[in-house]
Amino acid sequence: MGKTMIMKIMERAAHKEVHTGERVWCDIDWSTARDFGGANCTLQFDEITENKGKVWNPERIAFTFDLQAPSHSEKVSNNQKIIREFARRQGIKHVFDINRGIGQHVLLEHGHVLPGDVILGTDSHMNLLGAVGAFATGVGNTDIAASWLNGTNWFRVPDTMKIEVTGEFPCGVSMRDFLTLLVGDLGAGGLDFLAVEFTGDAIDRATLAERITLCSMVTEMSGKIGLILPSGAVLDWLAERAGPEARVRAGAIKPDPDAVYIETRKYDVSRLEPMASCPDAPDNVKPVREIAGTRVDQVHIGSCTNGRFEDIAAAYEVLERGGFKVSPDVRTIITPATTEVMKKCAERGMIEKFLDAGIVFTNPTCSLCTAEHYGALPSGDVGCSTTNRNFIGKVGKGSHTYLLSPMTAMATAVRGVITDPRDIVC
Amino acid sequence: MKIKGRVWKYGDDVNTDVIFAGKYTYTIKDRAEMARVALEDLDSDFTKNASPGDIIVAGKNWGCGSSREQAAICLKERGIGAIIARGFARIHYRNCLNEGLPIIISSELQDLIQKGDEIEIDFDLGEITAAGKKIKFPPYPEFVQGLVNDGGLIPHVKKSLGLA
Numbered sequence: 001m002g003k004t005m006i007m008k009i010m011e012r013a014a015h016k017e018v019h020t021g022e023r024v025w026c027d028i029d030w031s032t033a034r035d036f037g038g039a040n041c042t043l044q045f046d047e048i049t050e051n052k053g054k055v056w057n058p059e060r061i062a063f064t065f066d067l068q069a070p071s072h073s074e075k076v077s078n079n080q081k082i083i084r085e086f087a088r089r090q091g092i093k094h095v096f097d098i099n100r101g102i103g104q105h106v107l108l109e110h111g112h113v114l115p116g117d118v119i120l121g122t123d124s125h126m127n128l129l130g131a132v133g134a135f136a137t138g139v140g141n142t143d144i145a146a147s148w149l150n151g152t153n154w155f156r157v158p159d160t161m162k163i164e165v166t167g168e169f170p171c172g173v174s175m176r177d178f179l180t181l182l183v184g185d186l187g188a189g190g191l192d193f194l195a196v197e198f199t200g201d202a203i204d205r206a207t208l209a210e211r212i213t214l215c216s217m218v219t220e221m222s223g224k225i226g227l228i229l230p231s232g233a234v235l236d237w238l239a240e241r242a243g244p245e246a247r248v249r250a251g252a253i254k255p256d257p258d259a260v261y262i263e264t265r266k267y268d269v270s271r272l273e274p275m276a277s278c279p280d281a282p283d284n285v286k287p288v289r290e291i292a293g294t295r296v297d298q299v300h301i302g303s304c305t306n307g308r309f310e311d312i313a314a315a316y317e318v319l320e321r322g323g324f325k326v327s328p329d330v331r332t333i334i335t336p337a338t339t340e341v342m343k344k345c346a347e348r349g350m351i352e353k354f355l356d357a358g359i360v361f362t363n364p365t366c367s368l369c370t371a372e373h374y375g376a377l378p379s380g381d382v383g384c385s386t387t388n389r390n391f392i393g394k395v396g397k398g399s400h401t402y403l404l405s406p407m408t409a410m411a412t413a414v415r416g417v418i419t420d421p422r423d424i425v426c
Numbered sequence: 427m428k429i430k431g432r433v434w435k436y437g438d439d440v441n442t443d444v445i446f447a448g449k450y451t452y453t454i455k456d457r458a459e460m461a462r463v464a465l466e467d468l469d470s471d472f473t474k475n476a477s478p479g480d481i482i483v484a485g486k487n488w489g490c491g492s493s494r495e496q497a498a499i500c501l502k503e504r505g506i507g508a509i510i511a512r513g514f515a516r517i518h519y520r521n522c523l524n525e526g527l528p529i530i531i532s533s534e535l536q537d538l539i540q541k542g543d544e545i546e547i548d549f550d551l552g553e554i555t556a557a558g559k560k561i562k563f564p565p566y567p568e569f570v571q572g573l574v575n576d577g578g579l580i581p582h583v584k585k586s587l588g589l590a
Contacts, residue, residue, distance in 0.1 A: 023569040036451060037494065048580050068452075075452050124493040124517060138517055140495030142524035146579045150587055153579075154569070188439040189487030193516055222490050222515045281439070370448035389491060391443045393467040 002256030004160040005227045006195040009135045009253055013118045018157045025154050029117040030060055031147040034103050036067035036366075037122035039079040040141040042086035045148050055090050056151040062094035062112070063087055064103030068373065069365045071098070101338030101364030102304045104128050104136065105212075109340050111241035115230050115250040120147055125304045125388065128216035130227045131208060132238055132246075133253050137225065158193055158224045162261040164200040167270030172422035174314060175210040176306055176386065176405035178202075178267065179217050180275035184285025191223030194262070197255060198228050202269055208234045209308035216305040217388055220282040229254055274408045274420055279400035280392040288408050288420045296402070297381040299326075299413040300368045302335030306386035306406050307364075309344045312336060315410035316350050321425050324357050327416030332359045333375050335367035359413070371396045384412050427549045429507040431479040434472050435541045440484055441491035442518060444468040446500045448492065460496055461503035478505025481545060483535055485511065489518025498525040508547055510535055510554070510563075523570065524579050530554070532563045 003011070010018045013026035033041045045053060055061055063083050071077040080098075087095045100106045104126055107113050115133030119126060124138035139153075147153045165178065183190075196218055198211075206214070211228050218226035230238055230250045238246040274288040301307075301315050312334060319326070326332045334354055336342040342364055345351050354361045360375075368375050369387050371394065377383050379398025386409050390401035402418065411421035444467040446460065454460055465472045482488075482501070488511040489497060498521040501509070508528040522529045528549065538557045539545060545556040554561045566574060576582040 023567065040495070048584070073452075079452060122493060124491065138493035140493055140498070140517065140521040140524060142495060142579055143520055146583045149580075149583050149589075152583075154573075188490055189513065189515075192487060192513060219491075222487050224516060283439075372449050372452065389441075389443070391441050391491060393447060394443050397467070 001260060002258035004195065004259045004261070005133065005197055005229065005253050005255050006135060006158060006160055006225060008255070009116050009118065010155065010157055012116055012252070020157050020159050023154050023156050025152050026118050028060070028120055028147050028151050028153060030062060030107070030112065030119040031144055031151070032062040032064065032103060032107070032119065032121040033083070033144055034063070034067060034122050035065040035069065035080050035083065037141055038063055039082040041122065041144040042082055044141055044145040048145060053149070055092070055148045058091040058093070060151065061092050061148065062096065062107060063092065064096045064100065064106055065098045066102045067366045067370070069098035069363070072374065099339060101336070101341070102307065102366055104304060105337045108132065109241065109338055111243065114242050114246055116253045120144055120153060124219050125216045127218055127225045128212045128304055130215040130218070130225045131211035132234065133227055133230050133250055135225050138219070156193065158195045159262040160195040160197055161191065162197050162199060162264040164264065164266045165198060165202040165269060166200045166266070167202055167268040169269050170272065171426035172407060172420070173269070173272050173274055174405045174407060175206060175213045177272055177275045178269050179214055180277055180285055180403065181272065182267070183217060183220050183277065183282050184275070186221045188220065188281060188283045189222045191218060191221040194223050196223055196226040198226060203228060204231060207310055208237060209310035212308060213305055217282070220388055274405060274422065276408065276418070277390055277403035279402065280390055282389060282403060288404070288418065291402070291418050292420055294402070294418040295382065296330055296384050296412055296416070296418060298331045298333070298375070298377060298383045299409050300333045300335070300375065300383065300385040300387065301406050301409050302337065302367050303369055303385070303387040304337065304366065305388045307335060307337030307341065309341045311386065311406040312341070312345055312350070315406040316353070318407050318410040318421050318425055319353070319357055319414065322411065322414035324353055326358045326413040328358065329416045330413050332413040333362060333368065334359055335362045336364045338364050368395050370394065377401070384409050384418065428546060429479065430544060430546045431481040431507045432477070433539050433541060433543045433545055434469070434476065434480060434482050435536070435539065436468070436482065436484040438485035439487045439490055440468065442489055442494055442497035443491055445489065445497040446494060451494055451496060457499055457503045460500040464500040464504050476504055476506070479507050480505070481507050481547070482509045483511070483539060484509065485536060486513045488514050490515035493517045495521045495525070498522045498527055502527040512536065523573065526578055530563045532561060534561045
């Protein structure tokens with residue numbers, strides 16, 4: 001019987017044949033932690049080893065500082081210090097401090113992620129690394145601390161759903177809109193314990209940024225991992241960053257022609273329209289035109305889901321067509337995913353235009369993914385965001401958030417009310 | 427092992443942000459303090475009145491969203507005896523196991539009971555007694571039971587390394 005991508009990944013890591021439904025121990029290629037939760041991992045590791053333990057491999061552990069960078073309080077600063085001291089003591093060199101950006105993106109840009117890798121992290125959106133064919137997953141601090149003892153952890157070999165995406169996106173519509181449609185279709189638990197393989201001509205043409213957007217939101221359907229076989233320009237980019245081994249490893253995870261899928265779903269995006277996740281759940285989905293005119297207080301563009309250069313460039317185009325001015329009644333914040341993305345925005349002269357338009361352009365962080373950050377919403381405010389969750393209270397008690405594509409978010413910032421971007425750009 | 431407790435009943439897709447709010451993840455390190463704010467953004471009645479031994483009964487996909495382990499710790503520390511749900515989100519499932527918080531997958535109970543009802547769980551027999559009925563639930567998968575028997579993931583890994 002043929003193997004799916006996730007089975008091939010797990011067979012390499014488990015050094016044996018695997019079958020769906022069984023639980024297997026896998027070797028871990030990277031076990032990472034971020035500032036948010038990282039101190040819990042290091043303190044737990046020290047506790048269980050009575051301060052005498054050495055991690056299994058300091059070259060395979062990374063720390064990323066992304067949720068509160070720079071720290072906004074003494075308590076956060078102290079947590080970050082705990083991580084830095086642990087890294088020094090353990091000889092862990094891969095410390096991406098407050099100047100780098102969102103962890104998964106930084107690891108990817110630095111060439112640390114190969115197709116077929118098994119990666120743990122304390123961020124539930126680790127699985128966006130499925131965009132380059134890696135199996136990455138968020139876990140709690142105990143799972144991280146345990147993996148530091150011997151470089152392994154256990155996983156259930158999941159069934160796989162295949163999702164074929166075909167067609168060209170119409171003007172004003174993007175991968176985020178398809179994803180929002182998908183979350184609405186499948187629901188918050190729609191991919192429970194499943195892996196997904198995304199295929200089809202729309203995926204073949206998709207940029208790395210679009211693939212990341214798609215894979216990151218698998219979490220919001222309770223899926224284990226969304227995988228895309230690296231191809232074309234994405235594989236070239238990866239090989240440039242991570243070395244020629246990326247091509248070999250991509251070849252090794254190609255699903256067999258007779259691989260078995262529990263379900264295959266097909267979507268054609270050529271007639272898709274802009275979509276929104278409405279308060280207070282990602283799967284509360286409506287077309288943007290049905291909520292157009294809704295007054296908003298704040299617009300945020302960024303996050304691990306939609307914080308790449310292409311996302312910000314799409315928003316820039318809407319701003320340009322809208323007259324380079326955002327509504328004075330809306331606070332608009334843009335946060336690039338990484339320093340590399342920020343530099344590219346600077347090189348193109350985009351940041352100056354954003355600032356002149358009345359927008360706050362911040363350093364790279366996870367930014368408004370939680371209320372524990374600058375820009376948290378006060379009670380009663382309505383926010384629009386390109387982040388991945390709009391759970392009640394998530395970015396401020398008593399506030400409500402609409403999740404939108406970067407284009408729809410910027411169109412909304414320009415007009416001051418929720419706006420279909422096709423009204424401005426098409 | 428048998429436990430008896432009062433039911434707190436919830437629906438589908440309860441996320442870890444409402445079980446343990448993100449704003450507390452830095453400021454609260456003390457486990458007893460974590461227990462005091464459990465479910466604050468979901469059910470203030472629970473936050474005020476849940477007692478040790480109480481049992482949570484939920485719908486599908488309990489514990490979806492963020493990976494924070496505090497969502498399991500705060501319930502364990504509050505003394506919650508077990509969580510019975512139609513299904514668990516996978517990261518939270520692992521976190522509950524790692525914290526030693528018993529979790530049961532069952533779909534029959536939700537329609538039989540109301541908030542405040544008293545139910546009994548017999549883990550040895552795999553049986554819940556509720557509203558005068560007996561409901562069977564499956565044991566943990568063998569692999570998971572092995573981890574539980576060792577006292578959790580960390581003791582299991584230490585044992586395999588000859589450290590325990």
